[in-house]
Amino acid sequence: MDLVGGPLTTPPNSWIPVPPGSGFGLDHLPFGAGSVDGGRPHVVVAIGDHVLDLDAVRKAGHIDLPKAATRDSLDAVLPILPAVREKVARLLTEPSLQRPLAGAVRPVAEIDLRLPFGVADYVDFYSSLVHATNVGRLFRPDGDALPVAWKHLPIAYHGRSGTVAVSGTPVTRPEGQFTTGGTVDFGPTRKLDFELEVGAVIGRPAQGPVPISAALGHVAGLVLLNDWSARDIQAWEYQPLGPFAGKSFATTISPWVVPLEALTPFERPAPSQDPAPLPHLQPAGPTWSIDLTAEINGTPVTKVSFADLYWTVAQQIAHLTANGATLRTGDLLGSGTISGPGPDGHGSLLEMTRDGTRPITVGDAERSWVEDGDTVTLRGAASDGVHHIEFGRCTATVRPAPGGTP
Amino acid sequence: MDLVGGPLTTPPNSWIPVPPGSGFGLDHLPFGAGSVDGGRPHVVVAIGDHVLDLDAVRKAGHIDLPKAATRDSLDAVLPILPAVREKVARLLTEPSLQRPLAGAVRPVAEIDLRLPFGVADYVDFYSSLVHATNVGRLFRPDGDALPVAWKHLPIAYHGRSGTVAVSGTPVTRPEGQFTTGGTVDFGPTRKLDFELEVGAVIGRPAQGPVPISAALGHVAGLVLLNDWSARDIQAWEYQPLGPFAGKSFATTISPWVVPLEALTPFERPAPSQDPAPLPHLQPAGPTWSIDLTAEINGTPVTKVSFADLYWTVAQQIAHLTANGATLRTGDLLGSGTISGPGPDGHGSLLEMTRDGTRPITVGDAERSWVEDGDTVTLRGAASDGVHHIEFGRCTATVRPAPGGTP
Numbered sequence: 001m002d003l004v005g006g007p008l009t010t011p012p013n014s015w016i017p018v019p020p021g022s023g024f025g026l027d028h029l030p031f032g033a034g035s036v037d038g039g040r041p042h043v044v045v046a047i048g049d050h051v052l053d054l055d056a057v058r059k060a061g062h063i064d065l066p067k068a069a070t071r072d073s074l075d076a077v078l079p080i081l082p083a084v085r086e087k088v089a090r091l092l093t094e095p096s097l098q099r100p101l102a103g104a105v106r107p108v109a110e111i112d113l114r115l116p117f118g119v120a121d122y123v124d125f126y127s128s129l130v131h132a133t134n135v136g137r138l139f140r141p142d143g144d145a146l147p148v149a150w151k152h153l154p155i156a157y158h159g160r161s162g163t164v165a166v167s168g169t170p171v172t173r174p175e176g177q178f179t180t181g182g183t184v185d186f187g188p189t190r191k192l193d194f195e196l197e198v199g200a201v202i203g204r205p206a207q208g209p210v211p212i213s214a215a216l217g218h219v220a221g222l223v224l225l226n227d228w229s230a231r232d233i234q235a236w237e238y239q240p241l242g243p244f245a246g247k248s249f250a251t252t253i254s255p256w257v258v259p260l261e262a263l264t265p266f267e268r269p270a271p272s273q274d275p276a277p278l279p280h281l282q283p284a285g286p287t288w289s290i291d292l293t294a295e296i297n298g299t300p301v302t303k304v305s306f307a308d309l310y311w312t313v314a315q316q317i318a319h320l321t322a323n324g325a326t327l328r329t330g331d332l333l334g335s336g337t338i339s340g341p342g343p344d345g346h347g348s349l350l351e352m353t354r355d356g357t358r359p360i361t362v363g364d365a366e367r368s369w370v371e372d373g374d375t376v377t378l379r380g381a382a383s384d385g386v387h388h389i390e391f392g393r394c395t396a397t398v399r400p401a402p403g404g405t406p
Numbered sequence: 407m408d409l410v411g412g413p414l415t416t417p418p419n420s421w422i423p424v425p426p427g428s429g430f431g432l433d434h435l436p437f438g439a440g441s442v443d444g445g446r447p448h449v450v451v452a453i454g455d456h457v458l459d460l461d462a463v464r465k466a467g468h469i470d471l472p473k474a475a476t477r478d479s480l481d482a483v484l485p486i487l488p489a490v491r492e493k494v495a496r497l498l499t500e501p502s503l504q505r506p507l508a509g510a511v512r513p514v515a516e517i518d519l520r521l522p523f524g525v526a527d528y529v530d531f532y533s534s535l536v537h538a539t540n541v542g543r544l545f546r547p548d549g550d551a552l553p554v555a556w557k558h559l560p561i562a563y564h565g566r567s568g569t570v571a572v573s574g575t576p577v578t579r580p581e582g583q584f585t586t587g588g589t590v591d592f593g594p595t596r597k598l599d600f601e602l603e604v605g606a607v608i609g610r611p612a613q614g615p616v617p618i619s620a621a622l623g624h625v626a627g628l629v630l631l632n633d634w635s636a637r638d639i640q641a642w643e644y645q646p647l648g649p650f651a652g653k654s655f656a657t658t659i660s661p662w663v664v665p666l667e668a669l670t671p672f673e674r675p676a677p678s679q680d681p682a683p684l685p686h687l688q689p690a691g692p693t694w695s696i697d698l699t700a701e702i703n704g705t706p707v708t709k710v711s712f713a714d715l716y717w718t719v720a721q722q723i724a725h726l727t728a729n730g731a732t733l734r735t736g737d738l739l740g741s742g743t744i745s746g747p748g749p750d751g752h753g754s755l756l757e758m759t760r761d762g763t764r765p766i767t768v769g770d771a772e773r774s775w776v777e778d779g780d781t782v783t784l785r786g787a788a789s790d791g792v793h794h795i796e797f798g799r800c801t802a803t804v805r806p807a808p809g810g811t812p
Contacts, residue, residue: 121568126647139646147645152590153583157647158564158654162527162734174729175615177559177684184558186684186728209581209808233729239553240545241532241563242648248564249729278583278592322592323580323639323655324808328568402615402730 014092016105018048023381023390026092027265029085030221030256030392033073034111041114043070043077044106045088046256046392051111052088056104062097063087074117074220074257078203078329081220085259113168113255116223117201117330119161122251123320124197124227124334126155127311131339134351139235151275154311154319156336159227160248164332167254167394171228173372173401174249178232188401189230191356192370195337196294196347196378198306199225200313201257202331208321209280215317216260216285218327224254224292224378224394225334231350231369253332254378254394262389263288266382270312277315280322285314288382290391292338294347295377296370299363302347304340306380372400421504422511424454429787429796432498433671435491436627436662436798439479440517447520449476449483450512451494452662452798457517458494462510468503469493480523480626480663484609484735487626491665519574519661522629523607523736525567528657529726530603530633530740532561533717537745540757545641557681560717560725562742565633566654570738573660573800577634579778579807580655584638594807595636597762598776601743602700602753602784604712605631606719607663608737614727615686621723622666622691624733630660630698630784630800631740637756637775659738660784660800668795669694672788676718683721686728691720694788696797698744700753701783702776705769708753710746712786778806 018025024046033041034051042055054077055070057063065084069076077084091097126132129146132155136145149155165171173188203220210218227247234246270284277284290306316333337347346352349369352360356368370376376398380391424431430452439447440457448461460483461476463469471490475482483490497503532538535552538561542551555561571577579594609626616624633653640652676690683690696712722739743753752758755775758766762774776782782804786797 121566123650136646149583149642149645153643153651155643155647156650158566158650160527160564160731161567162732162737163730172730176729177555184555184684186686230729236555237559237561238646238648239555240542240644240648241561242644242646244529244562244564245559245725245729245731248726248731278590280592319651320654323582323636323651324578325566325651325654326568331568 012093014047015095015098016047016050016052016092021388022048023388024048026089027387028262028389029088030258031074031077031081031116032113032255032257033116034113036106036111038112040071041073043074044111046108047092049108050105051108052092053104053106057091057101060100060104062091062101075330078117078201078220079205081203081259082261085261113166115164115166116255116257119164119332120328120330122159122161122164122332123156124159124336125311125316126336127309127316128336128338128347129310130308130341130345131337131347131351134339138350138355152277154316156320157242159251163248164251164253167252167396169252169396170399171250171252171396172399174230174233175401175403176230176233176245178236188403189232190369191231192398193229193231193349194294194370194376195227195229196292196302196304197225197227197337198290198292198335198380199223199253200333202327202329205329206321206327208323208325208327210317210321210327212281212283212285212314212318215314218317219260219313221257221259223257224380224391226252226376226378226394226396227334228252231355252394252396254392256392258389258391263382265384265387266290268307271310273310281315281318284312287312290380290382293379296362296367297375301352301360301362303342303344304338304347306338308338308340309335370398372398374398418499420453420498421501422453422456422458422498427794428454429794430454432495433793434668434795435494436664437480437483437487437522438519438661438663439522440519442512442517444518446477447479449480450517452514453498455514456511457514458498459510459512463497463507466506466510468497468507479521481736484523484607484626485611487609487665488667491667519572521570521572522661522663525570525738526734526736528565528567528570528738528740529562530565530742531717531722532742533715533722534742534744534753535716536714536747536751537743537753537757540745544756544761558683560722562726563648565657569654570657570659573658573802575658575802576805577656577658577802578805580636580639581807581809582636582639582651584642594809595638596775597637598804599635599637599755600700600776600782601633601635602698602708602710603631603633603743604696604698604741604786605629605659606739608733608735611735612727612733614730614732616723616727616733618687618689618691618720618724621720624723625666625719627663627665629663630786630797632658632782632784632800632802633740634658637761658800658802660798662798664795664797669788671790671793672696674713677716679716687721687724690718693718696786696788699785702768702773703781707758707766707768709748709750710744710753712744714744714746715741776804778804780804
């Protein structure tokens with residue numbers, strides 16, 4: 001019985017009811033880490049408006065995992081996520097288990113979702129051609145918009161793993177250095193921005209190089225990712241070693257790791273690439289048609305697709321490991337800001353407002369940058385005639401800097 | 407009884423003998439993680455030509471630590487390293503313990519030293535004025551040698567934690583992209599380099615911002631660090647997000663965490679800084695007079711001092727956390743390549759050979775870059791009339807790339 005991915009026409013029923021259009025049906029089954037009572041989180045799987053608590057399932061003797069694997073985080077589950085997901089699908093479609101597993105079912109609203117996995121290395125790519133071109137024009141108006149190597153390799157930098165936080169965690173406006181009219185200044189950033197991204201989460205570890213054909217076998221799933229940025233701090237510091245304090249204060253990810261297998265129905269061919277990449281970056285592998293939006297205080301400001309990216313996840317992994325670098329379980333690979341061709345296709349305020357010079361309308365207000373008290377929410381969903389999966393929200397509200405509002 | 411740091415004139419005796427000039431006396435007591443029999447490492451403290459196995463000391467009931475704290479790595483010890491070190495000093499000067507703890511003493515030569523701690527975030531600074539100036543001239547001959555922000559903040563980037571390895575681990579020559587006469591190429595790097603650095607290891611965690619006056623209280627100790635670099639890969643990729651695949655293949659650290667307290671006798675005032683840094687980066691705090699050398703195949707090629715650095719460790723931490731970023735136990739802060747004013751004061755081959763154009767003599771051979779089979783060894787030591795401490799070796803031998811020697 002193939003419950004997982006693939007071209008199902010009629011998904012079987014789960015004994016936990018799934019409301020129509022839920023986006024969390026049997027064809028999805030994303031994994032997270034949630035606490036029921038404020039205590040240690042358990043590994044949980046979303047189904048409809050509920051979660052299945054895998055720690056309770058294990059205690060009831062219905063899944064063969066060590067105790068440590070169903071507690072605290074997904075760290076021990078990520079390397080074997082496809083197999084565990086398939087097992088969960090079997091449990092949920094076995095009606096005789098409804099009674100014995102009743103205690104393992106909780107309304108998702110009662111769950112305090114935590115950071116789903118320990119972030120090993122966090123790499124942020126720069127894989128959107130539209131975004132890289134837009135940023136190049138703004139940051140380097142007198143130079144070439146696109147860095148010379150951009151179309152030859154998926155450019156990336158390492159970010160700060162220690163400040164990756166789960167959706168719902170407030171973001172404090174960072175303080176830092178920037179220049180104001182030629183003077184070097186220190187204070188709360190005046191240019192707080194979001195970046196609409198998707199992160200790939202490594203499951204099975206590997207010693208590099210990983211051949212591109214094997215790359216996606218190491219990806220457990222995807223999350224939404226907001227790579228918060230302080231543009232004034234970033235602009236002052238980034239030469240020649242790249243972004244640091246302008247990014248390292250906070251990165252928000254959504255709580256559900258969307259299994260790669262759930263995305264099979266939404267696979268699309270990768271965009272064509274010219275010039276053709278070098279052999280180790282070919283074939284590019286698939287991309288996925290995932291609709292992504294960003295909202296400020298509930299007002300949508302961005303609408304793009306994951307398929308707008310130029311470089312694929314497989315290419316990112318092949319590049320990242322070509323030098324022999326290891327992949328560890330919990331490595332997080334941000335796509336980079338995703339901007340698309342449409343008029344609302346800007347994945348950051350930097351691009352939307354042309355570096356703050358053309359404020360946008362957000363509900364009844366104007367915004368050049370994110371203000372204190374603002375809530376930024378990313379959403380993702382993929383749909384075809386049969387399948388519909390939701391990524392869940394990636395949201396955070398901005399608190400004033402320790403030194404007050406700028 | 408103050409055994410730790412401070413102006414001792416006659417260090418007391420340990421019942422484990424310390425040969426004269428050992429560099430591992432009672433005034434040092436560096437911590438590492440070592441395996442005796444190929445099994446799980448224990449926390450060990452170096453003394454003379456021996457180590458004290460803290461797991462055995464705990465089992466014998468002479469140190470009050472949980473079992474997990476004396477096994478695998480220093481992770482649980484780092485936040486309380488000064489107190490544990492003081493306790494070890496007391497044990498080693500209590501003659502009545504020589505017999506009961508005899509089983510906890512092993513010759514260091516029998517110990518397989520492992521990565522001493524789990525590397526949380528690895529940040530590499532760029533804090534040597536001489537190095538930054540040298541590199542700027544080579545990489546950007548037509549621009550200003552020093553980036554515009556360089557004297558205003560300690561520039562840094564995040565490196566790859568997952569490829570930090572302990573001394574003795576071979577380094578495989580990385581493959582990657584670079585340009586050859588205008589053509590984009592892929593293969594083993596032709597410009598493999600070392601970087602002579604010192605890394606600060608975070609012990610006590612913190613939520614940023616950390617005031618500069620409190621910064622060193624979060625540092626457990628120092629290690630030697632070789633930030634291996636592939637200059638051709640780095641030159642091609644580094645705009646605009648900084649170094650990535652040119653660095654992420656390997657970083658070697660020495661096995662002993664040298665406690666900050668052991669360095670007290672070698673404290674020196676920080677170098678003067680002009681322009682004066684902004685208030686949050688003042689006062690700079692001390693630096694340490696540590697003699698550092700690099701050798702290729704046993705031939706010394708570099709001689710510098712840690713005190714040659716422009717930015718201090720306290721300033722690095724104040725900058726790193728000013729935006730609210732957390733410090734985690736096991737965070738590793740590389741100094742950046744240390745170059746000094748002397749004729750042999752180049753911390754990398756890039757500088758010594760002017761980007762490979764002026765080979766240096768190494769024993770009977772010439773070297774423009776590190777070749778397959780070469781062994782690069784960093785050493786560090788600090789001495790005054792009374793105290794002499796050795797950092798131990800940070801060494802690695804280069805293996806050919808999977809695709810063969812270039």
